[in-house]
Amino acid sequence: xxxxxxxxxxxxxxxxxxxxxxxxxxxxxxxxxxxxxxxxxxxxxxxxxxxxxxxxxxxxxxxxxxxxxxxxxxxxxxxxxxxxxxxxxxxxxxxxxxxxxx
Numbered sequence: 001x002x003x004x005x006x007x008x009x010x011x012x013x014x015x016x017x018x019x020x021x022x023x024x025x026x027x028x029x030x031x032x033x034x035x036x037x038x039x040x041x042x043x044x045x046x047x048x049x050x051x052x053x054x055x056x057x058x059x060x061x062x063x064x065x066x067x068x069x070x071x072x073x074x075x076x077x078x079x080x081x082x083x084x085x086x087x088x089x090x091x092x093x094x095x096x097x098x099x100x101x102x
Contacts, residue, residue, distance in 0.1 A: 002078040011085040012065045018088035019061040023054055025095050 003011070026042075027050055029035045037043040045053040064084065071077035 001073065002075060003081070005072060008069065008072045008078065008081055011081045012069055015081070015084045015088050016061065016065055018085075018092055019057060021092060022088065022095075023057050025099075027053070029095075029099070 026037070026046075030037050031046055031050060031053075037046055042053065042057075045056050064080075068077045068081045068084070072081075
């Protein structure tokens with residue numbers, strides 16, 4: 001076992017929070033700003049409207065978090081939680097960099 005249940009809860013909670021931040025910043029800088037969405041699925045959803053984008057992102061990440069939490073005692077789920085957290089952390093840092101220095 002790589003992480004305790006408390007550490008898994010911490011990683012997955014931060015992943016959920018980062019997802020909400022990602023949604024808010026994406027809507028602000030992509031839908032109402034000058035940046036473009038590179039993910040074709042997310043671009044399509046944003047073109048349809050804000051609510052489909054929000055519903056899809058929350059559903060997708062919530063399902064992933066649910067699966068990782070269900071199997072929290074398995075090594076693969078713990079690695080998945082760490083990778084999910086790491087990617088979202090990098091995304092938040094990238095948002096901060098681009099919004100601060102550009």
